[in-house]
Amino acid sequence: MGGSRELSREEQQLRSRLEQTVRSAFYLAGQALEQIQTQKLYRSTHDNFESYCLDTFNFTRDYAYLKIGAARVYQNLLDNLPTNNLPSAFLPTKQGQLRPIVKAELRSVEQVLVWNNAVSMAVNRVPTSSVVAEAVRLYLRENQTPHNPFEVGEVCRIVARDVSSLKKYNGCWCMISELQDWECLVDTWETELVVPIENLESWGLDEEQHQQIFDIGVRMTSLYETGSLDDAAYWVLNGLAKLDRFYLSPVEEKLLRVLEQEYLDKSG
Known part of the structure; x- marks a missing residue:
């Protein structure tokens, strides 16, 4: 590595x-991180910026760059919002409010436009991250050609991000039943949801793996349809709904069988 x-x-x-600044306000933190990065002030103890952030602040790579990106967007709003007759009181107050804009990689002029729209949607208040996320989605749908990358029958995981209505299902696996321009209709073990494509992550399963997780889902749904599950049963099934694999462990299989014996065998 060159240089001292x-x-x-x-x-x-x-x-x-x-x-010290990084540990305080998000705007100053992002600016500080960017300065540390550009001047390579980490070089006395670390070979790269990413490992420095992890060791010093316990920031992952993505989180560190999110902070930098949020600071850049904030500076852009600070520089350009007055020309849009928007009071400074409506500037972001939290990093999370800018996360949807950073993730969308909008151009400077688009950032200002989307933030303005979000403020309007919030009835002239500082918008929440969910409102900003909705403003970003609306803008992209008005200005981009629809492209749905998923397939009917595909198994995906729901990632709520800034969509408050999906928080309950964050991390749950589901199966796509219908494709729309910007959303997918999906089936979970207990309900049907409309999920934006940016809130779905494909599992990339092969045919055999797909059949295994499908069979698990059928068994879980059969239990739900009895209409008599107690809190303990829901607790078990909600845990299985967030599996990060396509098969059950021996203990999970035993738990599911106990529920089937309790609710299905008796009802039969």
Whole structure:
């Protein structure tokens, strides 16, 4: 690696001040992280910025760059919102409010437009992250050609992100039953949902794996349809709904069989 790894006294003091800033406000934190990155102030202890962030702040790579991205968007809004006659009181107050804009990789002018729309949707208040996410979705759907990458029958995981209505189902696996331009109609073990395509992650299963998870879903749905599940049964089934694999462990299989014996065998 080129250049000296040693920091001068001034650089070390600067690094200490910047590290303290990172632990405070999101805007200043993002600016501080970007300065540490661009000036390579991590070089005395780390070979790269990503490992430095993880060791020093316990920030993952994605989270560190999200902070930097949020600071850039904030600065852009700070510079350009006055020309849109929007009061400074409507500037973001939390990093999460800017996450949807950062993730969408909008251009500077689009960032201002979407934030303006979000403020309007929030009835002239600082919008929540969910409102900003909706403003981003509406903007993209008006300005991009629809492309749904999924297939009917595909098994996916629901990732709620900033969609409050999906929080209950975050991490749950589901099966796509219908494709729409920007959403998918999906089946979980207990209900049917309309989920935006950006809130779905494919499992990429082969035919045999797909059949295994499908069979598990059928068994879970059969239990739900008895209409007599108690809280303990729901607790078990909600846990199975968030499996990160296409098969049951021996203990999970035993638990599911106990529920089937309790609810299905008796009803039969």
